[in-house]
Amino acid sequence: MDYPSWKLDVQLPCLMGILNTTPDSFSDGGRFLEEDTAVTGALEMAREGAAIVDIGGESTRPGSDPVSLDEELRRVMPVLERLVASSPAPVSVDTMKAEVARRALVAGAAMINDVSAFRHDADMAAVVAEGGCPVCLMHMQGLPKTMQDDPRYDDVVDDVMAFLEERMEYAVGAGVAEEQIALDPGIGFGKTAAHNLRLLKDLDRLTALGRPVVLGASRKRFIGAVLGAAPDCRIMGTVSTTVMGLERGAAVFRVHDVRANYEALRVAQAIMEADA
Ligand code: HH2
Numbered sequence: 722m723d724y725p726s727w728k729l730d731v732q733l734p735c736l737m738g739i740l741n742t743t744p745d746s747f748s749d750g751g752r753f754l755e756e757d758t759a760v761t762g763a764l765e766m767a768r769e770g771a772a773i774v775d776i777g778g779e780s781t782r783p784g785s786d787p788v789s790l791d792e793e794l795r796r797v798m799p800v801l802e803r804l805v806a807s808s809p810a811p812v813s814v815d816t817m818k819a820e821v822a823r824r825a826l827v828a829g830a831a832m833i834n835d836v837s838a839f840r841h842d843a844d845m846a847a848v849v850a851e852g853g854c855p856v857c858l859m860h861m862q863g864l865p866k867t868m869q870d871d872p873r874y875d876d877v878v879d880d881v882m883a884f885l886e887e888r889m890e891y892a893v894g895a896g897v898a899e900e901q902i903a904l905d906p907g908i909g910f911g912k913t914a915a916h917n918l919r920l921l922k923d924l925d926r927l928t929a930l931g932r933p934v935v936l937g938a939s940r941k942r943f944i945g946a947v948l949g950a951a952p953d954c955r956i957m958g959t960v961s962t963t964v965m966g967l968e969r970g971a972a973v974f975r976v977h978d979v980r981a982n983y984e985a986l987r988v989a990q991a992i993m994e995a996d997a
Contacts, residue, residue: 722970727900729832730811733933734971735974736975736986737775738766738769740759741753742777743778743780763808764807770980773831774811778796778821779815781865783942797814801814805828805829805830811831812829812831812832814830814834817836823848832854832857835856836859836907838858839891839892846891849901850897856901857903857973858903859904878920878927882930885930903932903935904935905937906920906936908921908937909938914943921969924965924970934966935973939976940959956981960982960985
């Protein structure tokens with residue numbers, strides 16, 4: 722598949738495994754709180770086909786409260802350090818805090834995933850520019866605490882695209898190389914189920930921005946709205962977003978259930994590339 726260059730040594734399309742070292746994440750909250758369990762879980766994701774592992778120490782689920790810098794560092798750094806030493810998959814750090822990003826990059830993190838797209842911390846763009854690492858910039862309307870109260874758009878796809886374009890210009894203006902940027906529509910971040918479905922349907926339009934598109938739909942609430950299913954019963958629903966996202970040009974799939982999504986991704990890719 723023909724993706725714009727992205728300077729992380731992974732082949733696109735690929736999977737990013739989710740490792741939340743939090744007590745309160747909506748799907749895997751508490752599962753990876755213990756350091757050994759988190760490291761084992763990440764290594765298993767890499768074995769199952771995750772090309773990147775994304776560690777996060779602050780939940781951004783709807784209604785969540787922010788955590789302090791010290792607490793986030795305490796949750797992320799020990800696991801990150803062990804994974805840098807042992808994981809075949811490069812490690813991304815999901816944080817909105819420049820100081821977490823800075824220390825993570827010093828410790829060997831390969832990428833920063835900032836769901837605020839450089840809006841939360843004024844120093845974040847400079848840290849990423851100086852680190853010279855890939856970064857994911859994501860769309861979010863509002864803040865996690867209240868973002869699901871009453872999300873509204875003129876046209877959700879146009880609005881998300883305009884936001885991502887502006888954030889990309891900001892990042893480049895701050896010294897981040899354009900070829901290091903990936904863009905994410907922020908499924909579930911200040912969006913109704915209908916907004917999320919529409920973004921997925923028209924995901925191919927985002928690829929017009931010329932950067933790899935990251936899709937984070939895994940186990941999210943809109944899948945529950947379609948199926949009436951709890952988070953751990955949304956695996957096949959997630960797989961369907963991976964396959965349809967791939968067809969629409971998405972490059973990175975951020976998922977909890979690596980094996981199922983890996984198998985679906987590879988078969989869908991083989992179908993798309995068939996040329997006999
Ligand atoms: N979604 C979540 C967190 N980080 N990063 C990107 N780039 N895209 C996403 O869609 C995204 C993200 C929320 O999901 P999760 O990490 O599973 O839960 P929580 O925020 O409760 O920890």
